[in-house]
Amino acid sequence: MGAVGFQEADWIWKDGEYVGWHDCNVHLLATAVQFGTSVFEGIRAYETSEGPAVFRLREHIDRLIDSATVYRMLPDYSADELVDTCLEVIRKNELRNCYIRPMIIRGYGTPGLNPILSPIDTYVAAWGWGTYLGAEALEVGVDVCVSSWQRMAPNTFPARAKAGGHYVNAQLMKMEAVQNGYVDAIALGPGGLVSEGSGMNLFLVDEGKVISPVLDGTSLVGITRGAVIQMARDLGYEVEERPVPREALYTVDEMFFTGTAAEVTPVRSVDRIEIGDGKAGPITLDIQKRFLATVKGETDDPHGYLTYV
Numbered sequence: 001m002g003a004v005g006f007q008e009a010d011w012i013w014k015d016g017e018y019v020g021w022h023d024c025n026v027h028l029l030a031t032a033v034q035f036g037t038s039v040f041e042g043i044r045a046y047e048t049s050e051g052p053a054v055f056r057l058r059e060h061i062d063r064l065i066d067s068a069t070v071y072r073m074l075p076d077y078s079a080d081e082l083v084d085t086c087l088e089v090i091r092k093n094e095l096r097n098c099y100i101r102p103m104i105i106r107g108y109g110t111p112g113l114n115p116i117l118s119p120i121d122t123y124v125a126a127w128g129w130g131t132y133l134g135a136e137a138l139e140v141g142v143d144v145c146v147s148s149w150q151r152m153a154p155n156t157f158p159a160r161a162k163a164g165g166h167y168v169n170a171q172l173m174k175m176e177a178v179q180n181g182y183v184d185a186i187a188l189g190p191g192g193l194v195s196e197g198s199g200m201n202l203f204l205v206d207e208g209k210v211i212s213p214v215l216d217g218t219s220l221v222g223i224t225r226g227a228v229i230q231m232a233r234d235l236g237y238e239v240e241e242r243p244v245p246r247e248a249l250y251t252v253d254e255m256f257f258t259g260t261a262a263e264v265t266p267v268r269s270v271d272r273i274e275i276g277d278g279k280a281g282p283i284t285l286d287i288q289k290r291f292l293a294t295v296k297g298e299t300d301d302p303h304g305y306l307t308y309v
C-alpha cells in the first residue's frame with residue numbers, strides 16, 4: 001500500500017543531510033524497529049498571511065529532548081539546532097500547511113536488546129496533512145467509545161515521554177474503536193479514572209466550567225492541551241484539572257479532544273450516549289474558534305505561540 005490520506009514530500013533530513021522521501025530507510029534489525037526505541041514529535045505548521053507559521057515549535061522540541069533524556073538517547077544536536085532544522089525542512093520541501101515529525105531512533109548496531117550498543121540517528125520529516133479525524137470532525141464532532149484497553153500504569157512505560165513503543169497501546173485502542181464503528185477511543189488509566197484518547201488529550205465542559213483529567217502519569221502532557229487551558233482562561237472560562245470518573249463522560253454538557261493532529265475536535269457521543277444535545281457544544285466551538293484563529297495568525301499571539309517559517 002502506498003501513501004494513504006496525506007501528501008508525500010520530497011526530502012527528509014537525516015543527521016545533517018537530505019535524503020529522498022523513498023530512500024529514507026532503516027535496517028530491519030535496527031533497535032527501533034525491533035523494540036520500539038524511538039522518540040518523536042508531531043508538530044503542525046499553518047498557512048498564514050505572512051507565510052507558514054509553526055505552532056509551539058520550541059515547546060515540542062523541548063519535549064523531544066525530555067523524551068530522549070528519559071530513554072538515554074540524546075541526539076548530537078541542540079534544541080536550537082533542531083528548531084532551525086524543522087524550519088529548514090519546511091522550506092526545502094516548499095510546504096505550507098503541514099505536519100512535522102522529528103524522530104530520534106536507535107538505529108542498526110546490534111540485534112540484541114541493549115539499546116546503548118546501537119547508534120542514535122536523528123531525522124526530521126514533514127508532509128501535507130489535513131484534518132486527522134475526518135473532514136467534518138471539527139464542525140460536527142466525533143463518536144467515540146471507552147476503550148477496553150487501558151493506559152499504562154506510572155513507572156511501567158514513562159507516559160510523559162513520547163516514545164514510538166508506547167504507541168502499540170494507542171494502536172490497540174484505535175483498531176478496536178474503528179472496527180466497532182467509532183472514530184476513536186478514550187482510555188481509562190490503571191486506577192479506573194479517565195486518562196486520554198489514543199493520540200490526544202480530553203476536555204469536558206460541565207456547568208460552564210472547562211475540565212481536563214489531571215496529569216497523573218498515565219497520559220502525555222499535551223502541548224495543545226496547555227495552550228487550550230490558557231486560551232479558555234483568556235476567554236474568561238474557569239478551568240479545572242481534576243480526576244474524572246468514567247461515568248462523568250456520559251453526563252457532562254460538552255466534550256472535546258485536543259492534540260496537534262486532532263486540533264480541537266468536538267466529541268458528540270461516548271459509547272453511543274449523546275453528549276449534551278449530540279452536537280459540538282458552544283463553549284467547545286468558542287475555544288476552537290480562538291485556537292484556529294491563533295494558529296492561522298488571524299488574531300494576536302500574546303503568548304508567542306507561532307514561529308514564522
Ligand SMILES: Cc1ncc(COP(=O)(O)O)c(C=O)c1O
Pocket residue numbers: 042170196197198199200201219220221222223224225258259260261
Ligand atoms: C497519547 C497522546 N496524547 C496526547 C497528545 C496530544 O499532545 P499534543 O497536543 O502535544 O500534540 C498526543 C499527540 O501528540 C498523543 O500522542
